[in-house]
Amino acid sequence: MKNWKSWCIAMAVNKRRFIKDKVSYSCSMPGVWKAVAHSEGCVVVYHAPKACAHITEEMERNQYFRMLARREFTNPPYTAPLITSNIAKKESIFGGTSLLKKCLDYVVATYSPRYIMVTDSCVAGVIGDDSAAICQEAETEHGIPVLYVDCHGFLDGEYYGGFINAAKLLIDRFMVKKEVPKVNSSANAPYKVTLIGEKDGPGSLAIQQFCTLIEDFGLEIYKSFPGYCSIEDMQKIGESDLTVILGGTQKAYAYLREIADYMTEKLGVPHFASDYPIGWEGTKRWLDDFSVFLQNFKDQSDFKGEPPHPNIDIEAVKANVWRRFEEGLAPFKKTLQEASIVLALGYINPNYDLSWVLEWLHLGQLALNRVVILDNVPEAQQAAYRTMIQRFYPETPVVLETVETVLPKEALIITTQELAEPFLRQLILPCLPPIGMAGLVQMYRKLFMLARRRGERGIVLYGW
Template identity: 30%
Template structure:
């Protein structure tokens, strides 16, 4: 848990408390090249060339910095080495005379220095504007060095965004290196990234699958050695690491393509994010192994873990006044899981407040989701405040569970993770963080992140 003291002043606009804004778009504006890099970044035996200026490779190598800090904070040991990432070092003069010669020299340097077994080339905006025939250069390099050379000639920002580069690289690997073959019972292939094998999602999925004697053999695409790519279709089950309702359509489509191409069963309609979804997901796993009784036993075992932990923290959490603040639309956030956590911890929910940043349609959808939860949970009297006048309820609250930081507000704040945590451990992490926040000395102030 990380705790940061809130500012000592309150920001007000027309007597309404301000939130830190998060701008979202239906489509991100990002570069395809980091996506290519990420798809093979820990695949031993590969090397990646950016046909680009030096700065592009520098930016891509910094992508994992936040994830590495998070893994260290979780007391995990990330022991994977990234594959070489090299820039062809395009410069201003190359925009006039072309950069093909630079690329050929870069390929020769990579082959001499690292001797990769597979080479992947991604093209930058500069290369796209120049018009270098990078695909032909890739073919020539393959003929000269007798190794597979993949090319993703999307031209940086010109040909798409991050996920386009990522999933195109995955498709090229699937088409070229993987063939249908007999399955090995009990072997599971995780599909997606989510901070890699050391990330909370992958760790929790592995733990839960082990309850059914299922072994995670690989995490594809970014964490499988090149020499094992041709074995991936032997997995008897494909598990996408995804979130229902979020913008990972590329992962869904590629997982579907994998299932159809290699005849691998997969579980794609529910994901172990939030306790209710985790229970549904566990029942799906039980159906796959044809042991429904085992599934129910695992659910009871996991539920007992939650109950035992709640019992240990009730002296602190019981009857504490909580407020839920929502500034993310339904595309990014499902309030039911947070509401269930508040209820599980025996806290008193005094209000649900909707921040001004929500668009009208988002606000309507969030209100509908909260009202549906109130009916199921039999809490009809909880007010939903959407007019911005929520200062009084915050002053009376012990803790605010919020999707957005409130700068300068004296209430203790728990920042609801942007990326939901998976499984039982995810629920325990959230409850533990809220509990520790409530244990902080003093009645007010501070913000905690799960």
């Protein structure tokens, strides 16, 4: 290997400013809207000042542009209009229930909704408006469901609080437990699976990969709840045989499992209690666990006649997943194997596991020339990084950033944190690991795009 200093240009590691918060705060109202954003015939009402709608707008803007960049855009992107009651100074002193009533009357007259979802802001919570009573009154008067989600912005909830409470309310109002007899005539019908969560919608690579894994077992994807369901869809979810959770973080998975548990309690629909697969090792574990779950589900089902599915050939399923991975990697493999790659690791949330990154490089048989641990990484995390690197790349040099550390201009820099030097070609790692093997192929494609970049100017690509 060439001397490290001889193949580097003289530039310091100049990082973008990095802000680290130990506690996060969020508003429950965007979670309520997100739970029904794609539900045909729904209108969401925030009993709130007009400016509160901008919280939701800002939250969705990044996802909207990300969907456009990935060509995962759905038209229309959202179907549920968002209306605010426009609480102002007067209502904050004397109460805003009459304003909410006028708002609901306006929504019915203007949009002819099939149902309305209402939630409160911090202001409504502070002044103590009885929004639930107003919603009940409006439902009786207009003859359509007016569902009140008992959250109050930043006061007593956060994003997932609103999302979960809205989902439970939808289950209570629109779903019924249905007994579908497993008779001989339907013996060949596949199990129907409802996904809990959304992962950027049905057109996203994440959802498509997840659906492909489930369909490898001969199952049928019904719907993604709660965000992408009409009233009719929700009424049929009780016919689902099982649910599968689409999480991503420990926090998201815990909240989404609360929905799945609630659906099991109310509808008797069991759920597969595992988060999405990450990398090849994680995918194999997920497939094994899902295979066992399906076998147990089949054994416990009360069929009249033969069960609809034979024993699962799990090794054939794994082989099929691996074949798709190799086919996806093939167009990028030669270019990436010839590239010089440097991994720059900065501080990340301790709950996030970056071992998938090393496995991703290793599976592609890519040469990792060096790992630079940035100076904002605590000692405990440094040790975890070294253990992770040792497992996949025991011969790769690992250095701590110092004032003399330089990065090679010609290398592909894979980093957790954007570096300010304009001549570097950087791939910023995603905050959440990509789903399964298709997610790894997508990351190879991004790295390939980075490798094809020519000229003196650098570039920054984002892995999400």
